[in-house]
Amino acid sequence: MFALAITPDASALAVVARSVGSGLAHAFVTTLGIIAGDFIFIFLAIYGLWSIQDLVPEGLVFVKYLGGAYLIWMGIGLWRSRPSVESSDQTAQTSWGGDFLVGLLITLGDPKAILFYMSFLPAFIDLTAISMHDAGLILLIAALALGAAKTGYAVLALKALSLLNDGGMQNTLNRFAGATMVGIGLYLAMKS
Numbered sequence: 001m002f003a004l005a006i007t008p009d010a011s012a013l014a015v016v017a018r019s020v021g022s023g024l025a026h027a028f029v030t031t032l033g034i035i036a037g038d039f040i041f042i043f044l045a046i047y048g049l050w051s052i053q054d055l056v057p058e059g060l061v062f063v064k065y066l067g068g069a070y071l072i073w074m075g076i077g078l079w080r081s082r083p084s085v086e087s088s089d090q091t092a093q094t095s096w097g098g099d100f101l102v103g104l105l106i107t108l109g110d111p112k113a114i115l116f117y118m119s120f121l122p123a124f125i126d127l128t129a130i131s132m133h134d135a136g137l138i139l140l141i142a143a144l145a146l147g148a149a150k151t152g153y154a155v156l157a158l159k160a161l162s163l164l165n166d167g168g169m170q171n172t173l174n175r176f177a178g179a180t181m182v183g184i185g186l187y188l189a190m191k192s
Helices: 002-006 010-022 024-046 050-054 061-080 096-108 111-124 132-163 167-190
Strands: none
Touching: 002 132, 010 024, 010 096, 010 132, 010 167, 024 096, 024 111, 024 132, 061 167
């Protein structure tokens, strides 16, 4: 799970963007949203609903489009933001709920997460013989692996930002992060 969690993907980019744009606390809340999305897939897999993967194209289309639209909106906001060099402590104002929602929607629309929990997890674990204790251990392992990987991305992004904390570089980073978020949003919305 940790190897999968450290693989760069849309969720890692979202955590990095939240960390750079709004600070470590907001990146952590985004990570909690990612973990919540993974918990949903774990519950679906464990309780015999892993066959929902056949319904994903129809059943999760709304979530995919909603997640894509939200990322595009965030990306445009980052693109249009103005750099601030007065203080390295200044961060963009975002809501905790919005940060959590970003993480949750990215995970629910992530083909890698869907594939892992609906296909690979049942190949490694006999889901018909799982006890409540086993389910709790799976959730704990997922939370620790995801939390460590995504928080690591957030911390590294802040360290890199502190090295590049000038107005021109901030503007470039905001535009890059904004374009990336728009690109991820479009990808999620257009991916079939």
